Amino acid sequence: MTTNVRTRDGGSARSRSASRRSHGEGPFRYAATGAGVILLGIMAAIAVFLISEAIPALQANKGHFFSELVWDPNGSQVFGIAALAFGTVLSSALALVIATPIAIGVALFISHYAPRRLAGPLGYLIDLLAAVPSVVYGLWGVVFLVPLLKTPSQWLNENLGWFPLFAGEGAIGGKTMLAGAIVLAIMILPIVAAISREVFLQAPKMNEEAALALGATRWEMIRMAVLPFGRPGVISAAMLGLGRAMGETIAVALIFPATFDISFEILTPHANSIAANIANGFGEATPIGRGALIASGLVLFVITLLVNIAARMIINRRKEYARAAA
Amino acid sequence: MTAIQHISTSRRIKDRVVQGLVYLAFALAVVPLVSVLWLVIKNGLGRFDLDFLTHSMRNIGARDAGGGAYHAIIGTLEQVLLASLISVPIGLLTAIYLVEYGNGGRLSRYISFFVDVMTGVPSVVAGLFILAFWVLFLGLPFSGFAGALALSILMMPTVVRSAEEMLRLVPNDLREASYALGVAKWRTIMKVVLPTALTGIITGVMLAVARVAGETAPLLLTVFFTDSINNDPFSGPQMGLPLFVFDQAGRPNDTAVDRAWTGALTLILIVMLLNLVARLIARWRAPARGR
Numbered sequence: 017m018t019t020n021v022r023t024r025d026g027g028s029a030r031s032r033s034a035s036r037r038s039h040g041e042g043p044f045r046y047a048a049t050g051a052g053v054i055l056l057g058i059m060a061a062i063a064v065f066l067i068s069e070a071i072p073a074l075q076a077n078k079g080h081f082f083s084e085l086v087w088d089p090n091g092s093q094v095f096g097i098a099a100l101a102f103g104t105v106l107s108s109a110l111a112l113v114i115a116t117p118i119a120i121g122v123a124l125f126i127s128h129y130a131p132r133r134l135a136g137p138l139g140y141l142i143d144l145l146a147a148v149p150s151v152v153y154g155l156w157g158v159v160f161l162v163p164l165l166k167t168p169s170q171w172l173n174e175n176l177g178w179f180p181l182f183a184g185e186g187a188i189g190g191k192t193m194l195a196g197a198i199v200l201a202i203m204i205l206p207i208v209a210a211i212s213r214e215v216f217l218q219a220p221k222m223n224e225e226a227a228l229a230l231g232a233t234r235w236e237m238i239r240m241a242v243l244p245f246g247r248p249g250v251i252s253a254a255m256l257g258l259g260r261a262m263g264e265t266i267a268v269a270l271i272f273p274a275t276f277d278i279s280f281e282i283l284t285p286h287a288n289s290i291a292a293n294i295a296n297g298f299g300e301a302t303p304i305g306r307g308a309l310i311a312s313g314l315v316l317f318v319i320t321l322l323v324n325i326a327a328r329m330i331i332n333r334r335k336e337y338a339r340a341a342a
Numbered sequence: 343m344t345a346i347q348h349i350s351t352s353r354r355i356k357d358r359v360v361q362g363l364v365y366l367a368f369a370l371a372v373v374p375l376v377s378v379l380w381l382v383i384k385n386g387l388g389r390f391d392l393d394f395l396t397h398s399m400r401n402i403g404a405r406d407a408g409g410g411a412y413h414a415i416i417g418t419l420e421q422v423l424l425a426s427l428i429s430v431p432i433g434l435l436t437a438i439y440l441v442e443y444g445n446g447g448r449l450s451r452y453i454s455f456f457v458d459v460m461t462g463v464p465s466v467v468a469g470l471f472i473l474a475f476w477v478l479f480l481g482l483p484f485s486g487f488a489g490a491l492a493l494s495i496l497m498m499p500t501v502v503r504s505a506e507e508m509l510r511l512v513p514n515d516l517r518e519a520s521y522a523l524g525v526a527k528w529r530t531i532m533k534v535v536l537p538t539a540l541t542g543i544i545t546g547v548m549l550a551v552a553r554v555a556g557e558t559a560p561l562l563l564t565v566f567f568t569d570s571i572n573n574d575p576f577s578g579p580q581m582g583l584p585l586f587v588f589d590q591a592g593r594p595n596d597t598a599v600d601r602a603w604t605g606a607l608t609l610i611l612i613v614m615l616l617n618l619v620a621r622l623i624a625r626w627r628a629p630a631r632g633r
Binding site: 040041044045047048049050051052053054055056058059061062065066068069117118119120121122124125126129130138140141142144145146147148149150151152153154155156158159160202205209231233234235236238256259260262263264265266269270291294295298306309310313316317320321323324325328 | 349370372374378385433440443453461463464527584
C-alpha cells in the first residue's frame with residue numbers, strides 16, 4: 017500500500033521536488049542570483065568607468081601623473097598625484113595610530129570592564145559617534161578643534177621640535193595635518209571599537225574562567241585568553257578603519273588647507289588628501305579638471321581596495337591559525 | 343594549613359593601571375561625542391525655527407541673515423527614499439541568494455567577498471563613479487536621482503550584510519518544518535524566513551539609511567548645488583542637507599556659519615531619530631525572534 021501524504025499545495029510529498037520548482041521557484045532563484053551578479057557588475061563598472069573617463073585627462077597631462085606635485089589640470093594642464101597620495105597616507109596612518117589604542121581600550125571596557133547592565137547602552141553611545149555625519153565633524157573641527165590645538169601645537173614644536181613630525185618654522189597650529197588626523201581618528205574609532213568588541217566578546221569563556229580560576233588578575237586573564245584570540249579581529253578592524261580614513265572626504269576637505277607639497281610637519285598648515293582635493297576642486301573644474309579628479313579618485317579606489325582586500329586576507333589567514341591554536 | 347597566597351603587589355598594580363587606562367580610553371572616546379553634540383545644539387538652536395525649516399536660500403544675499411534649509415531637507419528625503427528603493431530590493435535579494443541559494447559555491451564566495459570589499463568603497467569614489475557614468479558617459483544632467491544612485495551604491499553592501507546576518511539567525515528547524523509540509527522553497531523564504539527575520543532587516547535598512555543620509559561627498563559630485571526649492575529629483579540640480587551644511591560652512595559670513603550649525607542640528611536630529619526608531623523596532627519585535 018502506498019502512503020500518500022498530501023501537502024498544503026495539494027501535491028504529494030513524493031513530488032515535493034517537482035512542486036518546489038513550480039510556482040515561480042525558477043524566477044525567484046534567478047532574481048536572487050541576478051541581484052548578486054548586479055553587485056559584482058557594479059564593482060566592475062566602477063573600475064571601468066573611472067578608467068574610461070580618466071584616460072582623456074591623463075593623455076592631456078603635461079606632467080608625470082605619479083611624481084608631479086603640482087595640481088593644475090584647469091590651467092597649465094600639469095597635474096600629479098604624488099603630494100595628494102602622500103597626504104592621504106600620512107593623515108590616515110596618523111589617525112590609525114591615534115585611534116587604535118583608544119578603540120581597543122573602549123572595546124575591552126565594554127566587553128570586560130563595564131557593569132553588564134551598562135555595557136549595552138555604553139556601546140550604543142560609542143556607536144553614536146559613527147552616526148554623526150562627516151560634514152558635522154568637519155564643522156566641529158574647523159570651529160572648535162583647530163583653535164583648541166593652537167597652544168599644544170606650539171608647545172610640542174618648542175619642546176619636541178627635534179622630532180621630524182613636530183618640526184617646522186613660522187605658523188604653528190591652525191589648519192594642520194594633526195587637526196585632520198584627530199578628526200579622522202574620531203571618525204574611525206567607532207568601527208574599530210565595534211569590531212574589536214565583537215571579537216573580544218567571542219573569546220572562549222572556558223579559557224577566561226580557567227585563567228581566573230588559576231589565580232590570574234583580570235588583566236592577566238585578558239592578556240592570556242582574550243587578546244591572543246582577538247588579535248586577527250583587531251588587525252582587520254584597524255585596516256578597515258585605515259581604508260575608511262583614506263576615503264573620508266568632507267571633514268578633511270573643510271580642515272585641510274589644500275597645499276600641494278610633501279611635508280612631514282604635521283603642526284604646520286601643510287595638508288591635503290586625494291579625497292579632500294576632489295571635494296574642494298570639483299566646483300571649478302573644467303572637463304580636463306574633472307577627468308583629472310576622476311583619475312585621482314581611481315588611485316584612491318585602488319589603494320582602498322588593496323587595503324580592504326589585505327584586511328580580509330589577514331583575518332582569513334589568522335582565523336585559521338587562531339582556530340588551530342584554540 | 344597554608345594561607346591562600348596573596349596576589350603580589352606588582353601584579354595588582356599592573357591590573358589596576360590597565361583598568362585605569364581602559365576607563366580612560368572610554369572617557370577619551372566620549373569626550374568628542376559630547377563636545378560635538380554640545381556645540382551643535384548650542385550653536386544650532388539659535389536659528390532652529392519655523393523660518394529655517396520652511397524657507398529656502400533663494401534670494402538670500404551673501405551677508406543676509408534668514409533663509410533656511412527647506413530645499414535641502416526636501417532634497418535629502420527624496421534622495422534617501424530613492425536610494426532605499428533601489429538598494430533594498432537588490433541588497434535583500436542578494437542576501438537571500440547568499441543564505442538560501444549560494445550553498446558556498448564559487449559565485450556566492452565571489453559575491454560575499456566583493457560585498458565586503460564594496461563596504462570599503464569610499465563615498466567620494468561612489469560619487470565619482472556616478473559622475474563618470476551618469477553625467478559624463480551618458481550625458482545626463484546633475485539631479486537628485488543621480489545622487490540617489492550614488493547613495494544606493496553605499497547602501498547596498500550594508501543592507502546585504504545586515505539582512506544576511508538576520509537570515510542566518512532564522513532557525514533551520516523553521517525551514518525544515520516548512521519543507522516537510524511540502525511548501526516550495528521560494529514560498530518558504532517568502533512566508534517563513536523573511537517574516538521571521540523582518541524586524542532585524544528593517545533595523546538594518548534604517549541604520550543604512552541613517553548612514554547615507556549624512557553623506558556629503560557623493561551628493562557634491564552628483565546633485566550639484568541650488569539655493570531654490572526643486573521638488574523633482576529627476577530633473578535639475580537639487581540640494582541635500584549635508585551639502586547645505588558644507589556649502590554654508592565654507593562661506594565667510596557669520597550668518598552663513600549660523601545656518602551651517604542649524605543645518606547640522608537638523609541633520610543630526612534626522613539621523614538620530616532614524617537610529618532610535620530602528621533600535622526601538624528591534625526591541626519592540628524582539629520576542630518574535632526569540633533573541
